[in-house]
Each structure stands twice: as structure tokens, then as C-alpha cells.
Amino acid sequence: MEETKHEPQGGIVPIRSxxxxxxxxxxxxxxxxxxxxxxxxxxxxxxDEQIRRYVDHLDFxxxxxxxxxxxxxxxxxxxxxxxxxxxxxxxxxxxxxxxxLKKARGRGYGTRLxxxxxxxxxxxxxxxxxxxxxxxxxxxIKIARNGGATLERAGSETEAYLRLxxxxxxxxxTELVEEQMAQAxxxxxxxxRNFLAFLAQVxxxxxxxxxxxxxSGR
Numbered sequence: 001m002e003e004t005k006h007e008p009q010g011g012i013v014p015i016r017s018x019x020x021x022x023x024x025x026x027x028x029x030x031x032x033x034x035x036x037x038x039x040x041x042x043x044x045x046x047x048d049e050q051i052r053r054y055v056d057h058l059d060f061x062x063x064x065x066x067x068x069x070x071x072x073x074x075x076x077x078x079x080x081x082x083x084x085x086x087x088x089x090x091x092x093x094x095x096x097x098x099x100x101l102k103k104a105r106g107r108g109y110g111t112r113l114x115x116x117x118x119x120x121x122x123x124x125x126x127x128x129x130x131x132x133x134x135x136x137x138x139x140x141i142k143i144a145r146n147g148g149a150t151l152e153r154a155g156s157e158t159e160a161y162l163r164l165x166x167x168x169x170x171x172x173x174t175e176l177v178e179e180q181m182a183q184a185x186x187x188x189x190x191x192x193r194n195f196l197a198f199l200a201q202v203x204x205x206x207x208x209x210x211x212x213x214x215x216s217g218r
Contacts, residue, residue, distance in 0.1 A: 016182035
């Protein structure tokens with residue numbers, strides 16, 4: 001993920017949780033990343049087959065995945081919050097990863113996804129959020145630093161961790177409201193897309209009927 005060129009824009013950004021029924025869109029999103037973006041997202045230049053295996057093995061029961069869709073229901077930004085199995089006596093932790101398509105950068109989507117993941121992690125009882133990134137991934141490091149994370153650099157890699165406060169009634173209600181708004185936004189976009197597809201089909205039928213009349217000389 002490259003460094004954004006603008007500050008995050010204001011306003012509400014609908015971010016909804018993703019499930020197994022979104023695997024196709026998740027795969028399309030990750031396959032759309034170029035070689036450099038794949039290298040920054042995964043720590044290596046993942047090929048198409050490696051990305052397919054990653055998507056096939058996503059654990060929607062254990063982890064949480066969040067996404068931002070455009071009007072065409074294309075997944076333009078997504079975050080993966082992977083919960084870390086913890087031993088007795090150790091704090092609950094989760095690891096955060098994010099990717100944003102080039103055409104959707106400069107709008108603060110990475111930051112918004114990070115904030116959404118932090119809120120959800122708090123509400124799930126997570127105490128420490130970790131971010132593992134290549135040191136050249138300046139966008140991810142900037143998100144972590146601005147979020148208050150402690151950064152430790154070791155050669156070509158940077159580890160960041162953020163200690164999360166306990167959940168509150170406000171954090172729980174806020175997440176619930178935001179999720180409901182995002183799902184409503186998704187349904188509206190889906191209805192709009194279906195309606196446009198229906199109109200296109202009607203227009204195609206009309207064009208076909210008109211062409212038939214022309215050929216028959218009527």
C-alpha cells in the first residue's frame with residue numbers, strides 16, 4: 001500500500017463486516033493489487049495462486065474482515081483483523097492488515113478501516129493490537145503511528161503495537177450503529193445496481209425489437 005497523498009476526508013464512510021458470501025469480491029480485490037502492493041500487503045510478492053489460497057483459508061468464524069464498497073459494489077478497500085490465540089495469563093491480541101486499491105487512495109480509507117478494527121477489537125476484549133509491516137510501507141506505518149501505536153523497527157521490518165482500552169457502552173453502541181448503517185448502504189447500492197441492470201436489459205430488448213422491425217420493413 002502506497003502512502004496516501006491527502007488527509008482523510010470527512011464524512012461517514014460505510015464500513016461493513018464481510019462474510020463467506022463475500023469471498024469472491026475479496027479475491028477480486030486482492031488480485032487487483034499489483035506486484036508492489038502485494039509485496040507490501042503480504043510481506044512478499046504473492047502470486048495469484050498464493051492469494052487464492054489465502055482467501056480460501058480465511059477463517060470467518062475466528063477473524064473479522066471489514067470492507068468499503070463503491071457504488072458498483074466493487075470492494076475498493078479491506079482490512080483483516082486476525083485474532084491471536086493467547087496462552088493463559090497473556091493479554092488477548094489481534095493483528096491488523098489492510099489493502100486499498102490505487103484508484104481509491106488519498107481518501108483516508110486505510111485510517112477509517114484501522115479505526116473500525118480498533119473499535120471492534122476493543123469490544124471483543126482485545127488488549128493489544130499488532131501491526132507487522134515492511135519498513136518501506138510508509139502508509140501502514142503512518143496509520144499505526146497516528147493511531148497511537150508504539151513502533152519498533154528491526155531492519156527491513158517494523159512491528160507496531162497498540163494497547164487498547166476496555167470496551168464501553170459507547171463503543172459497543174457506536175459499532176452496532178455503524179454496522180447497521182453500512183449494511184443499509186450496501187443494500188441500497190445492490191438495489192441500484194440491480195435496477196440499472198434491469199433497465200439495460202429492457203433497453204436491449206427494445207433495441208432488438210426495433211432492429212427486427214427495420215429488417216422486416218415495417
